[in-house]
Amino acid sequence: MTNYDSFLSRASGHLKQSAIRQMGMVLAGAKDIVSFAPGYPAEDAFPWDAFRAIAQELLGGSDGSVLQYGPTHGYRPLREDIVEIMRGRGIDPHSDRTLVTTGSQQGLDLLARVLIDPGDVILMELPSYTGAITAFRAAGADLVGVRQESDGINLEHLDATAARVRRDGRTIKALYLVPNFQNPTGLMIGLDKRAALLDWASRQDVLVIEDDPYRDLYFVDVTREEETRPLAADDADGRVLYLSSFSKTLAPGLRLGWVHGPAAIVSKMEMAKQADDLCSGVLDQRLVHEACKRGLLATHVPGLRAYYQRKRDVMSHALERTLGDRLSWTPPRGGFFLWAALAGGVTGEALLPAARARGVIYVTGSAFFVDGSGQEFIRLSFSAPTPERIEEGVRRLALALDDVRAQVRL
Numbered sequence: 001m002t003n004y005d006s007f008l009s010r011a012s013g014h015l016k017q018s019a020i021r022q023m024g025m026v027l028a029g030a031k032d033i034v035s036f037a038p039g040y041p042a043e044d045a046f047p048w049d050a051f052r053a054i055a056q057e058l059l060g061g062s063d064g065s066v067l068q069y070g071p072t073h074g075y076r077p078l079r080e081d082i083v084e085i086m087r088g089r090g091i092d093p094h095s096d097r098t099l100v101t102t103g104s105q106q107g108l109d110l111l112a113r114v115l116i117d118p119g120d121v122i123l124m125e126l127p128s129y130t131g132a133i134t135a136f137r138a139a140g141a142d143l144v145g146v147r148q149e150s151d152g153i154n155l156e157h158l159d160a161t162a163a164r165v166r167r168d169g170r171t172i173k174a175l176y177l178v179p180n181f182q183n184p185t186g187l188m189i190g191l192d193k194r195a196a197l198l199d200w201a202s203r204q205d206v207l208v209i210e211d212d213p214y215r216d217l218y219f220v221d222v223t224r225e226e227e228t229r230p231l232a233a234d235d236a237d238g239r240v241l242y243l244s245s246f247s248k249t250l251a252p253g254l255r256l257g258w259v260h261g262p263a264a265i266v267s268k269m270e271m272a273k274q275a276d277d278l279c280s281g282v283l284d285q286r287l288v289h290e291a292c293k294r295g296l297l298a299t300h301v302p303g304l305r306a307y308y309q310r311k312r313d314v315m316s317h318a319l320e321r322t323l324g325d326r327l328s329w330t331p332p333r334g335g336f337f338l339w340a341a342l343a344g345g346v347t348g349e350a351l352l353p354a355a356r357a358r359g360v361i362y363v364t365g366s367a368f369f370v371d372g373s374g375q376e377f378i379r380l381s382f383s384a385p386t387p388e389r390i391e392e393g394v395r396r397l398a399l400a401l402d403d404v405r406a407q408v409r410l
Contacts, residue, residue, distance in 0.1 A: 011138065011139075011140065032359050033356075033359050033360065033361055034359060034360045034361075034385060034389050034390075034392055034393030034396060035360075035361050035381075035384065035385065035393075036360065036361065036362040036379075036380040036381050036382070036385070036393055037361045037362055037363050037381065038381065038384070039183060039336040039337060039381045039383055039384075040252070040381075040383060040384040041247070041248055041251070041252060041336075041383055041384070042307070042308075042311075042383060042384050043384075045303075045304060045307055046250075046251050047250070047251075047291070047296055047300050050291065050294070050296050050300075051251070051287060051291070054287055054290045054291065054294075055287065057290075058283065058286055058287065058290070065282070066282065066283055066286055067282070067283060068282060069278065069279055069282070070279045070280075070282040070285065071279060072270050072273050072274050072278060072279050073098075073099050073100065073270050073273075074098070074099065074100025074258070074279075074280065074285060075100065075282060075285040075286065075289060076095075077289045077293075078100060078256075078285045078286075078288060078289040078292070079095045079098050079100060079258075080095055081288075081289055081292040081293070082095075082098055082100070082258050082260075083095050083098060084292075085244075085292075085297075086098075086232075086242070086244075086260060089215065089228075089229070089230055089233060090229050090230065090233030090234075091230060091232045091233045091242065091260070092233075093260055094260075094263075096263065097260055097261060097262065097263050097266050098258055098259070098260045098266070099258060099259045099260075099266050099269055099270055099273065100256065100257075100258050100280050100285060101243075101256075101257045101258060101259060101273070101280060102255045102256070102257075102277055102280045102281070103245060103247060103252070103255045103256065103257045104211065104213055104243045104244060104245040104247070104257030104258070104259075105131050105135070105257070106257070106273075106276070106277075106280075107243045107257055107258070107259040107269075108131060108132050108135040108136075108209075108211070108243065109135045109138075109276075110259070110269040110272050110273055110276070111135075111209060111241060111243075111259070111265075111269065112135045112136050112138065112139035112141065113139060113272050114265060114268040114269055114272055115139075115173050115174060115207070115265070116136065116139040116140060116141045116173060117140070117171075118139075118140030118141075119140065119141075119142055119170065119171075120140075120141055120142065120170075120171050120172075120173045121141065121142045121143075121144050121165050121170050121171060121172045121173065122136045122141045122142070122143055122144070122172075122173060122174050122175075122176055122209075123144055123145075123146055123158070123161065123162065123165075123172060123174070123175040123176065123206075124136075124143050124144065124145055124146065124176050124370050125145070125146060125148055125152075125153050125176070125177065125178070125182070126145035126146060126147050126148060126369055126370070126371060126373070126374070127148075127184055127185060127365065127368030127369050127374055127377070128145075128176065128178070128182075128368055128369075128370065129178055129182075129183045129184070129211065129368070130367055130368055132176050132209075132211065133368075133370060136176070141173075142170065143370040144161060144165055144370070145161075145369065145370045145371045146158045146161050148185065148187060150187070150330075151187070151188070151189060151190035151193055152177075152179065152182075152187055152188065152189030152190060152193055153177065153189065153193070153197070155193065155196055155197075155200070158175075158200065159200070162204055162206075172204065172206050173206065173207065174206055174207040174208065174209050174241075175197070175201065175206055175207070175208050175209070176209045176211065177189065177197070177208060177209070177210055177211070177231070178211045178212070178213075178214075179194060179210060179212065179230065179231060180212055180214050180215045180218070180228045180230075180334065180335070181214040181215075181217065181218070181332055181333065181334035181335025181336075181337075182335075183213075183214070183335070183336070183337055184337050184339055184363070184365070184368045184379040185332075185337070185339040186330070186332025186333070186334070186335050186337050186338060186339055187330075187332075187339075188223070188227060188228070188333060188334070191226075191227060191229065194229070194231050194234070195234060197231060198231055198234060198235060198236075198237070198239070198240075201237070201239045201240075202237045202239065206239070207239050207240075207241060208231060208235075208239055208240045208241070209240075209241050209243070210230060210231050210232055210240050210241065210242045210243065211243045211244075212230055212242065212243065212244045213243075213244055213245040213247065213248050213257075214248060214334060214335040214336065215228050215230070215244065216248075216249055216301050216304075216305075217248060217249070217301075217304060217305060217308055217334050217335055217336070218305065218333065218334035219305060219308070219309040219312065219332075219333055219334050220305055220306075220309070221309060222333045223333040223334055228334075230242060232260070238261075238262045240261065241259060241260075241261035241262075241265065242259070242260045242261060243257060243258070243259050244257060244258060245257035245258075246288055246297075248336070249297060249300070249301050249304065250288060250291060250296075250297065250300070254281075254284040254287060254288060255280070255281065255284060256280060256281075256284055256285060256288055305334075308334075308335075308336065308382070308383060310387070311382040311383065311385075311387060311390060312331060312332060312338065312382055313331075314382070314387040314390050314391065315338055315380065315382040315390050315394065316329075316331045316338065318390060318391050318394035318395075319338075319340070319394055322394055322395060322397075322398040323394065323397065323398050323401065325343070326342065326343050326344065326346075326398075326401055327340045327341065327342060327343065328340065328341045328343065329341070336381050336382065336383035337379055337380070337381050337382075337383075338379075338380045338381075338382060339365075339377060339378075339379055339380075340377065340378050340379075340380060341376050341377055342376050342377070342378065342401075344405070346376075346401065346404055346405075347364075347375040347376060348362070348364035348365050348366065348374075348375060348376070348377060348378040349364050349366065349375060350404060351378070351400060351401065351404055352364060354400040354401075354403040354404050354407075355396070355397060355400040357400070357403070358396040358397070358399050358400040358403070359396050360393045360396040360397050360400065362378045362379060362380050362381075362397075363378070363379045363381075364377075364378060364379075365377025365378055365379060
């Protein structure tokens with residue numbers, strides 16, 4: 001039998017299966033699983049009727065370009081829509097510095113390819129988004145973690161970590177941040193800290209990769225819109241590469257995101273994209289442009305805030321009733337995720353087999369830590385299940401914890 005290891009590149013050795021995708025495979029092979037694992041939007045919240053009407057018009061056959069190749073940098077009217085979206089977030093954008101991507105995950109991959117040489121350091125929050133970890137590791141980056149606190153990344157630890165990395169003679173290329181309702185913790189970076197981070201990046205001469213897919217999904221009971229102001233809005237030094245997406249507000253199946261940043265970097269990303277996919281799906285871009293043009297995005301998002309806020313409340317209240325003495329958490333102020341710490345020395349990895357046996361899954365916390373820590377945490381996504389399934393999933397999780405504790409006592 002042929003041994004294929006000798007044919008694989010050294011870069012392929014950095015590739016690892018996503019812990020979230022692994023849980024997706026568990027879900028696909030099960031009959032009755034409550035999934036708190038992937039951060040999927042709820043399918044019943046998609047604007048089905050509006051998209052059906054738009055698609056019917058676009059596919060009428062009168063405009064052949066709807067199904068044709070398009071420009072690598074994206075459909076111009078959509079890029080102009082994106083400029084207006086960013087302007088509404090306080091950013092002073094330029095369409096020629098905006099690249100439409102096949103989901104923001106492609107944006108992370110392209111950034112990794114044009115910025116990172118093997119061994120370069122990317123500073124990451126502890127914990128941080130697994131998709132970014134995967135993209136940066138695949139490019140050969142050395143990922144170094146920085147602790148968080150209640151208002152986001154710890155500035156003192158950031159300073160100390162950067163100094164240590166530089167003493168070792170290594171190059172720091174960028175700091176990666178999810179400032180609004182971070183995946184996985186749901187935390188927000190405070191406004192004063194955002195300003196301090198921009199000042200830090202300038203002094204340290206590093207770039208900031210700002211990943212902002214959840215910005216519009218703030219919960220109005222606890223969060224003011226002005227608290228979600230992107231770092232890019234106050235970037236006077238041209239250091240922020242800003243990524244966002246339509247996946248959480250319209251539909252992830254459209255696979256549309258964008259990157260905005262310095263022209264010198266975005267132009268290189270466009271060249272890399274030509275080798276990657278030539279262009280993002282034109283039909284998808286036309287669908288989203290029409291949604292923006294007709295005001296669908298503006299009218300749809302406020303309902304999403306209330307919808308996901310209710311689901312957060314259902315999960316938080318259910319956990320408090322059944323697991324309040326065995327889990328600790330802070331209810332998120334937006335986004336899709338509740339980040340919980342297990343008590344009594346139980347780890348997410350130890351609990352997972354019992355949870356699967358009881359018919360509930362989640363993502364273990366260690367998947368989000370670049371330093372191998374985080375075993376005591378679990379990420380629970382409340383976005384996709386119905387409120388009734390959230391209640392049932394929490395009940396099953398409590399039973400699983402009982403099972404684990406019983407095994408320890410034996």
